[in-house]
Amino acid sequence: MKKVRLGIIGVGNMGMQVAKHIVLGKECPEIELSAICDMYDSRIETAKEMFRDEGINYFSDPEEMMKSGVCDAVYIAVPHYDHPTLATKAFGYGLHVMLEKPAGVDTRSVRKMNEEAKKSGLKFGMMFQNRNAPVYKKVKNILDSGEFGEIRGVTWIVTNWYRSQAYYDSGSWRATWAGEGGGVLLNQCPHNLDLIQWLCGMPESIYAKCSVGQWHDIEVEDDVSAIFKYKNGALGTFITSTGMNPGTNRLEIATDKGTIILENASKLMVNELDRSLPEAANEMSGSPDSPKITTVAYTFPELKAEKHSITLNAFAGAILRNEKLIIDGEEGIKSLTLSNAMYLSDWTNSEISLPLNEELFLEELEKRKKISKHKDVKAVFVDAASLYQKK
Numbered sequence: 001m002k003k004v005r006l007g008i009i010g011v012g013n014m015g016m017q018v019a020k021h022i023v024l025g026k027e028c029p030e031i032e033l034s035a036i037c038d039m040y041d042s043r044i045e046t047a048k049e050m051f052r053d054e055g056i057n058y059f060s061d062p063e064e065m066m067k068s069g070v071c072d073a074v075y076i077a078v079p080h081y082d083h084p085t086l087a088t089k090a091f092g093y094g095l096h097v098m099l100e101k102p103a104g105v106d107t108r109s110v111r112k113m114n115e116e117a118k119k120s121g122l123k124f125g126m127m128f129q130n131r132n133a134p135v136y137k138k139v140k141n142i143l144d145s146g147e148f149g150e151i152r153g154v155t156w157i158v159t160n161w162y163r164s165q166a167y168y169d170s171g172s173w174r175a176t177w178a179g180e181g182g183g184v185l186l187n188q189c190p191h192n193l194d195l196i197q198w199l200c201g202m203p204e205s206i207y208a209k210c211s212v213g214q215w216h217d218i219e220v221e222d223d224v225s226a227i228f229k230y231k232n233g234a235l236g237t238f239i240t241s242t243g244m245n246p247g248t249n250r251l252e253i254a255t256d257k258g259t260i261i262l263e264n265a266s267k268l269m270v271n272e273l274d275r276s277l278p279e280a281a282n283e284m285s286g287s288p289d290s291p292k293i294t295t296v297a298y299t300f301p302e303l304k305a306e307k308h309s310i311t312l313n314a315f316a317g318a319i320l321r322n323e324k325l326i327i328d329g330e331e332g333i334k335s336l337t338l339s340n341a342m343y344l345s346d347w348t349n350s351e352i353s354l355p356l357n358e359e360l361f362l363e364e365l366e367k368r369k370k371i372s373k374h375k376d377v378k379a380v381f382v383d384a385a386s387l388y389q390k391k
């Protein structure tokens, strides 16, 4: 069987997990892990130890790996500022790209990356693996069927992203404007922001408050409340935090034909009216007759990490047989537009209309990068995943 020769750039938490899925878990039968690149020797040593005798080529410089001829494609799992730069370089070397979320830090550089991707004609996927989850696919199908009419409002409280100070201290780039480019909106929430726009579309404007270092000793935001305004006048509310434990994950979408409620990304409740609210409003003048509600409850398995492999397998299918990608890389700009707009709204204390003013965003980001400090941390490479839930 022909296989895609994949090079991983960045074998930290995420890159290493993916390498294990491919090599040890054998979850990607059409992918051969042909190369690993990391700028830190200790990471390379760990990988060599882990994947002995697997014939993997090791590099410390991504460009050396790209021009070595041992890869057909790269998976990029490094800090966010380098996402557009490395992806663009890879397209230049004729390599297909699977990019970790978020697409980048600012929409300007992501827009340029997208243009290069298009010109190259190569396959470009984004790792928004939660779109593979049956529960979100179900909600998407309900909304796309048109049977529920228009969306009247959406509320997503997603405060179950608790992170400890030890997590933030686990890498000098984390939670800094210069290293990471943002906080909860840029690290934890890209999945939620991708899903909210996938399910409900892009809003026309956004107003947000982002609290910086509210619950942690960090220079970026760890608590956010935002209001979205959609084209039809419907409002959306998005609330997130890494400072609450236990947190909540509740998505509620109100439509003309009832409400769709999703708890913890696994329990779905669909409350369907027997006729839509516009129909009922006409019929019900003065009468107590309310639309009847039918409730259907579904339980889905909790989200698991193996969806990375599903996304990678579709990427291999796209390269080998021109099959459809699960998420086109170019779509990554949408969730980033939402977070860029939230920052800009907070920074300027104003409602931001989309498309946002990219110049102003970059100017404001630059001010923060200038005074940003890379942290002096002892344990630069502790396993951040193991710290997610510690207090």
Ligand SMILES: NC(=O)c1ccc[n+]([C@@H]2O[C@H](COP(=O)([O-])OP(=O)(O)OC[C@H]3O[C@@H](n4cnc5c(N)ncnc54)[C@H](O)[C@@H]3O)[C@@H](O)[C@H]2O)c1
Residues within 6 Å of the ligand: 009, 010, 011, 012, 013, 014, 015, 037, 038, 039, 040, 043, 060, 061, 062, 076, 077, 078, 079, 080, 082, 100, 101, 102, 127, 128, 129, 171, 187, 384
């Ligand atoms: N899809 C998901 O669910 C998910 C989950 C966690 C992290 N991520 C994303 O994965 C990416 C990496 O996060 P992480 O937690 O693994 O970070 P990490 O700090 O643990 O790992 C990053 C690795 O990249 C290496 N690196 C940095 N710049 C490099 C360069 N220019 N060339 C070569 N190597 C370089 C570092 O040495 C490090 O080993 C981020 O974009 C993050 O948002 C995605």
